[in-house]
Amino acid sequence: MIIGLADIGPDGLDVSGEVPESALGCHAEDPVRCTGPVHSELHCQIVDQELLVDGTLSASLEMRCRRCDCTFTGVLENVRYHYDLALDPMPESVDLTDDIRESMLLAFPSYPVCAESCKGLCAQCGANLNEEVCGCKPPADVRWGALDRLG
Numbered sequence: 001m002i003i004g005l006a007d008i009g010p011d012g013l014d015v016s017g018e019v020p021e022s023a024l025g026c027h028a029e030d031p032v033r034c035t036g037p038v039h040s041e042l043h044c045q046i047v048d049q050e051l052l053v054d055g056t057l058s059a060s061l062e063m064r065c066r067r068c069d070c071t072f073t074g075v076l077e078n079v080r081y082h083y084d085l086a087l088d089p090m091p092e093s094v095d096l097t098d099d100i101r102e103s104m105l106l107a108f109p110s111y112p113v114c115a116e117s118c119k120g121l122c123a124q125c126g127a128n129l130n131e132e133v134c135g136c137k138p139p140a141d142v143r144w145g146a147l148d149r150l151g
């Protein structure tokens, strides 16, 4: 995602582009990863010897549910993106790839869950409680046990 500064006119420059999946450094085992390129819709301006870029990013994601460990997909859209750079000295072009990648990684959900209603895995036998009801009893709560004995 390279912006040629000579292309930015007095009214600025609208650019849309993609940062390829390969430049994002996602791994198959990551809890959240992009399954395709990051799309960007950007407006670039030069104001007072400064490059200002504003716009939005979007990407398709694959995530692993923190509760039940299943894999599910989603879309991250309208991630606000801002970049500025003092143009002194004036470069011919600016490569936004790394900065876009950073912004996208920061926007990843930190606690992906496949559904709000996801019941997760049984802490005792590991059964997926979305799919089956296991026979485990909830663990005895130690604090209440202690109170019972006092009574």
Ligand SMILES: [Zn+2]
Pocket (backbone or CB within 6 Å): 065, 066, 067, 068, 069, 070, 113, 114, 115, 118, 119, 120
């Ligand atoms: Zn889940």
Ligand SMILES: [Zn+2]
Pocket (backbone or CB within 6 Å): 122, 123, 124, 125, 126, 127, 134, 135, 136
């Ligand atoms: Zn169980």
